[in-house]
Amino acid sequence: MDFKLTEEHLMIRDAARDFAKTELLPGVIERDEKQEFPKELIKKMGDLGFLGMMASPEYGGGGMDTISYVLAMEELSKIDASASVMVSVNNSLVCWGLDTFGNEEQKKKYLSKLTTGEKLGAFCLSEPEAGSDATSQRTTAIDKGDHYILNGTKNWITNGSSGDYFLVIAQTDKEKKHKGINAFIVEKGWEGFEIGPKEQKLGIRGSDTHSLNFNDVKVPKENRIGEDGFGFKFAMKTLSGGRIGIAAQALGIAAGAYELAKDYSKQRKAFGTEICNHQAIAFKLADMHTQITAARHLVMKAAWDKDQGENYDLSGAMAKLHASKTAMDVTIEAVQVHGGNGYVKEYHVERLMRDAKITQIYEGTSEIQKIVISRSILKD
Numbered sequence: 388m389d390f391k392l393t394e395e396h397l398m399i400r401d402a403a404r405d406f407a408k409t410e411l412l413p414g415v416i417e418r419d420e421k422q423e424f425p426k427e428l429i430k431k432m433g434d435l436g437f438l439g440m441m442a443s444p445e446y447g448g449g450g451m452d453t454i455s456y457v458l459a460m461e462e463l464s465k466i467d468a469s470a471s472v473m474v475s476v477n478n479s480l481v482c483w484g485l486d487t488f489g490n491e492e493q494k495k496k497y498l499s500k501l502t503t504g505e506k507l508g509a510f511c512l513s514e515p516e517a518g519s520d521a522t523s524q525r526t527t528a529i530d531k532g533d534h535y536i537l538n539g540t541k542n543w544i545t546n547g548s549s550g551d552y553f554l555v556i557a558q559t560d561k562e563k564k565h566k567g568i569n570a571f572i573v574e575k576g577w578e579g580f581e582i583g584p585k586e587q588k589l590g591i592r593g594s595d596t597h598s599l600n601f602n603d604v605k606v607p608k609e610n611r612i613g614e615d616g617f618g619f620k621f622a623m624k625t626l627s628g629g630r631i632g633i634a635a636q637a638l639g640i641a642a643g644a645y646e647l648a649k650d651y652s653k654q655r656k657a658f659g660t661e662i663c664n665h666q667a668i669a670f671k672l673a674d675m676h677t678q679i680t681a682a683r684h685l686v687m688k689a690a691w692d693k694d695q696g697e698n699y700d701l702s703g704a705m706a707k708l709h710a711s712k713t714a715m716d717v718t719i720e721a722v723q724v725h726g727g728n729g730y731v732k733e734y735h736v737e738r739l740m741r742d743a744k745i746t747q748i749y750e751g752t753s754e755i756q757k758i759v760i761s762r763s764i765l766k767d
Contacts, residue, residue, distance in 0.1 A: 412467070419732075420592075420732075422588075424548075437463075438504045439501060441482070446494050471636050471639065476509065477546070488617070507552075510625070515542055525539055525540075527559070537555065544597055559615070568619040571610050573601075586598075590738070631703045633749065634709075644740070647736055682706070
């Protein structure tokens with residue numbers, strides 16, 4: 388495998404890095420403290436093409452490959468994981484799902500606005516009683532001929548109150564089980580669509596996370612994605628790609644914490660020398676760098692598989708499993724390298740540690756990734 392990045396890849400990486408340092412870094416601590424959604428920054432990312440990177444150019448997308456996407460995700464996540472998760476959802480769940488499985492009318496009406504940042508998307512699968520178990524949907528969409536009547540609750544929805552278009556997974560025919568599930572495009576403001584209170588979270592506090600309630604919401608039949616009963620397959624295919632984005636986010640969180648710890652170790656002195664010269668610290672940095680490099684290779688392999696048209700269920704699950712563990716391990720050690728200062732907000736590593744935990748939970752917990760991996764390796 389060729390590990391060298393193309394000139395285009397390097398330009399995208401550097402553009403994301405520059406944006407993160409000049410636009411996301413100022414105010415990131417305050418946004419975390421106040422749980423502020425960075426609306427203006429999201430619009431700027433849309434203007435720069437970060438919200439529709441892999442979507443078709445004819446609908447305003449960048450037409451880029453998955454490697455470009457994960458490079459950008461890593462750089463953004465080094466600074467602000469709250470902003471990067473919004474990028475991840477809009478790109479790999481909403482835009483990719485519509486671009487791949489939506490019809491022409493849906494792409495023109497919805498995708499063309501999502502790719503530019505004019506509108507923001509959300510993906511609605513999780514429920515109070517059905518998190519990672521997509522077959523146990525209690526949200527229902529009853530077929531009424533030319534429309535569906537949607538009822539139910541979704542929770543932990545990123546872009547919950549700031550989103551404009553929502554991809555909602557619902558059960559149409561319980562007797563058919565997973566073959567009776569459909570996916571719908573729902574617009575904010577439709578009668579019966581209510582946004583619940585904002586979640587008070589440990590990390591990614593700038594991310595807009597809410598529960599959503601659907602009370603007899605009328606959804607036009609033309610807003611169903613794919614044929615009747617396609618919803619489960621749509622959710623699984625979309626989530627599989629979503630894992631790659633979250634793996635890249637976890638990688639970025641880890642890399643950001645490592646860079647802060649390494650720089651700090653070269654400045655902080657103890658016992659007459661910089662602490663990086665003490666073996667206890669040097670060995671920590673060596674372990675952190677090794678874990679991050681391994682995670683980066685797994686993330687790139689998953690992205691490469693997707694770009695080559697290969698099955699990326701296994702590689703995506705492995706990338707997310709390892710990268711999310713790396714994010715937790717490295718951020719904890721980064722706090723330790725900083726000592727008492729690591730517990731203080733102004734040094735950033737305590738926030739990165741809090742942000743890291745969610746990467747082991749959303750897009751399927753680490754245990755779910757192990758199920759995906761074990762099924763794949765044991766079926767032969």
